[in-house]
Amino acid sequence: MMKKSDARRAERFARPGCMIRLCWLDQDGMTRMALAPAINLSESGMAVELPEPVLTGTKVRLHADRERLWGRASVRHCRPQSGRYMVGLQFEEGMRWEAPVQSRPEPVHAGVMVDAGPTWDWGFR
Numbered sequence: 001m002m003k004k005s006d007a008r009r010a011e012r013f014a015r016p017g018c019m020i021r022l023c024w025l026d027q028d029g030m031t032r033m034a035l036a037p038a039i040n041l042s043e044s045g046m047a048v049e050l051p052e053p054v055l056t057g058t059k060v061r062l063h064a065d066r067e068r069l070w071g072r073a074s075v076r077h078c079r080p081q082s083g084r085y086m087v088g089l090q091f092e093e094g095m096r097w098e099a100p101v102q103s104r105p106e107p108v109h110a111g112v113m114v115d116a117g118p119t120w121d122w123g124f125r
Contacts, residue, residue: 010042014059020048021063041067045090053085057118060089071095
């Protein structure tokens with residue numbers, strides 16, 4: 001029997017130290033922002049660690065200079081874990097991430113959450 005993790009469409013890669021800027025509208029229509037550690041990345045999505053929950057289906061804008069990512073994704077799942085939330089994001093159509101040639105799968109460890117820093121406007125309204 002195939003394990004659920006073996007059935008994934010794309011291989012996941014740990015990216016230690018990779019921080020993702022995220023911006024989304026919460027259920028009250030308020031803009032939320034975070035600078036979150038990437039738990040893992042694949043060509044079609046990523047997992048990040050956030051200090052607050054995000055509703056499944058929420059559209060998120062994201063940016064990560066180090067990984068050359070800039071675009072949109074949707075929340076596929078949000079699960080509590082050790083006082084934080086593991087959020088699975090699926091990139092919107094046309095957005096892809098390509099693992100560097102030297103990348104090898106590494107053990108995945110949660111990073112440290114830091115504040116989002118200065119406010120930025122990504123034009124949700």
